Amino acid sequence: EVQLVESGGGLVRPGGSLRLSCAGSGFTLSTYSMSWVRQAPGKGLEWVSSISSSSHIYYADSVKGRFTISRDNGKNLLHLQMDSLRAEDTALYYCAKDPVASTRERDSWGQGTLVSVSS
Amino acid sequence: SYVLTQPPSVSVAPGKTARITCGGNNIGGKSVHWYQQKPGQAPVLVIYYDSDRPSGIPQRFSGSNSGNTATLTISRVEDGDEADYYCQVWDSSTDHRVFGGGTKLTVL
Numbered sequence: 001e002v003q004l005v006e007s008g009g010g011l012v013r014p015g016g017s018l019r020l021s022c023a024g025s026g027f028t029l030s031t032y033s034m035s036w037v038r039q040a041p042g043k044g045l046e047w048v049s050s051i052s053s054s055s056h057i058y059y060a061d062s063v064k065g066r067f068t069i070s071r072d073n074g075k076n077l078l079h080l081q082m083d084s085l086r087a088e089d090t091a092l093y094y095c096a097k098d099p100v101a102s103t104r105e106r107d108s109w110g111q112g113t114l115v116s117v118s119s
Numbered sequence: 120s121y122v123l124t125q126p127p128s129v130s131v132a133p134g135k136t137a138r139i140t141c142g143g144n145n146i147g148g149k150s151v152h153w154y155q156q157k158p159g160q161a162p163v164l165v166i167y168y169d170s171d172r173p174s175g176i177p178q179r180f181s182g183s184n185s186g187n188t189a190t191l192t193i194s195r196v197e198d199g200d201e202a203d204y205y206c207q208v209w210d211s212s213t214d215h216r217v218f219g220g221g222t223k224l225t226v227l
Contacts, residue, residue, distance in 0.1 A: 044203075060215065
């Protein structure tokens with residue numbers, strides 16, 4: 001069974017940093033496209049970043065230059081390094097395994113980790 | 120940047136059919152995914168690649184996509200279908216994943 005468990009969220013001051021992690025089980029994380037999606041309190045879903053199986057990396061304009069997505073293949077982990085955090089980065093951050101077009105394999109989501117940016 | 124437009128809310132009586140639209144410039148040329156999100160829960164994929172249904176999703180859920188509008192159709196709506204629904208595409212011109220603003224489905 002595919003499972004994703006996020007960790008690393010917390011309260012941080014504006015300008016600070018946090019590193020989120022997402023532990024995958026039941027599949028090999030490096031062979032799939034993976035994404036981070038966030039949801040501010042009471043708001044909709046917002047895509048943050050994706051890394052493809054071939055390691056192409058993509059960022060939303062709102063986080064480009066401040067956030068870095070990466071994988072630790074040996075530990076089956078996905079990371080999101082978040083620097084220069086702003087109040088508007090406050091959200092529940094989900095890790096997701098993306099669906100696969102060629103095989104129609106479905107996606108999977110974690111339960112999220114909460115990031116609060118406040119002074 | 121590519122924009123997906125959804126109605127903020129849709130209301131439907133139990134047993135009737137709900138249709139939730141997702142508008143975007145030539146969205147018919149893209150693959151659309153639909154997510155259901157209930158309060159306090161992670162999103163659940165209910166339709167992917169325009170009209171495919173993941174295992175475990177009832178046949179009451181269907182999708183279509185043509186021109187500038189994609190549509191999620193829920194037949195014989197049940198109380199348990201009350202949730203927020205989001206459409207999503209990958210915009211290859213910007214290499215960005217884009218979500219619609221979400222539609223709150225209320226079962227009357």
